[in-house]
Amino acid sequence: MSVNTEQVRHIAKLARIAMSDAEIEALAPELNNILGWIEQLAEVNTDGVEPLTAVIDQKLRLRDDAVNDGDCRDAVLVNAPLAEHGFFAVPKVIE
């Protein structure tokens, strides 16, 4: 499978990265080079093999359903590029 510039443009849109036409043109062959290389996995027989989801076997722990953190609004907001009235501020979304 290989990607064309239209697909690269679509992936960039999904990834929320603005790209110029020139960047997309340059990226397409690079991505194809990498994708072509990873496609060698197709030759491995994985019939009946379970996908690995936990590299070291362990049970997912549960904790009591109780508040153990919070009351730190100002600390959370302190690194925001823009915060107003105790909230993160973003460009206008609703007209």
Next chain:
Amino acid sequence: MSELTTKTIAELRDGFRAGDFSAVEVAEQFNAAVVAARSLNAFTVETPDAALAAADAADEARAGGEIRPLGGVPLGIKDLFATEDVDTTAGSKILKGFKPRYESTVSDKLRSAGAGMLGKLNMDEFAMGSSNETSAYGPAISPWQRNDGGNSALTPGGSSGGSAAAVAAGIVPGATGTDTGGSIRQPAAFTGICGIKPTYGRCSRWGIVSFASSLDQAGPLARTVRDCAILLEAMAGFDAKDSTSLELPVPPWEASLSSDLKGMRVGIPTEYRIDGVPADIDALWDRGVEWLRDAGAEPVKISLPHTKYALPTYYIIAPAEASSNLARYDGVRYGLRVDGDSGLDGMYTATRAAGFGAEVKRRIMIGTYVLSAGFYDAYFTKAQKVRTLIKQDFRNAFNDCDLILTPTAPSAAFGLGEKTDPLAMYLNDVFAVPASLAGLPAMSVPGGLDRQGLPLGLHLIGRELDEQGVLNAALAIEERAGFTARPEKWW
């Protein structure tokens, strides 16, 4: 009181305990060494005041009869670890100015053990790279140079390049690193020092900027095997804030160090003998086998049949996880914001376009593609299945051996700017990645110099949770290799 900067962590710790010198004297000498070595570009932030404050506290505690495990020892912290009120950028422009209000579990454990912080160490952007060249701060430079009389700048490796350069240059006695697919071990090999990645789950990932969460592990870089054991003991341990943290006691790795390998079987994997690896590296591998035999171990041939598929598997899984993890950099909560020309979405895309470097964008794009509708099973699920087979390879091999010995990297350090093809760069981690995919403890220990006078590392892989076996075999190699070479000071 001179030359404290040449001491190992064990020597600093023991000398401080014995009252041979004060922690402040140690901190002052390392602070001065950091400033004198700025041409290495190893640090993103210097924190001399933090180092002095910790030293003051250590001296005061000693006067009151209290000595903590790392009292009197200053360290460097990779810029991937969140450090309270100190810039934490993961080597990226997109986190410029980010000062966390919290401390990562690992750096907090080191702090609680009495260690001071000399500064934050340079790294590849979001730990994505093998040469430190993807850093937004420019690459850290290796203190090593080729013996050809030229002075071309060499890479200290990556992604923990600043950590490796700083330890090798003697401007920190030890440093934290992180390893997703070789990022502790390859830089350690390139700079003639030791570095260990523990079993996945030994060190908490809480407060470490995420790259690929199923692979990321913290570990130390230091000059000796003993120093690595000391640091790892302080860094490891259960943490309820990391859902994959292992709920196990931390073994006394340092106290149990022993280079007597009687009864151990060391596996030599056939598949790691690959074309294009310099003869010096194969020769060192053979010497490594003899050193372990001399220590009492029995070498055995083993097979890890899916080795050649480890790198392509890694380059599906790691970018996929990275594309999800890095979705959080959206210009809203921290770091850079660039206002685009069209509302919220325009702000997201402009911020991410300006904030991420080329390699990070490449990996986000690959990850987004392999997770996208219609391709998920063909790429991502397939890679997870092959990962199962790679894990099984190791499990089978460990029926016949207790440890595995390989070279750490397929070359010595290369020159900055020499490798421009992304794929060629990825191949650097060909020997390191399989252990990462299997979550196994693995370590690089210096073995010797190549014909250009550059360090080469040997790589030990152990069973799950067998850091002790890895450290002991590394110690046996360290004792026999007699690696005392240091880079000649030019910086």
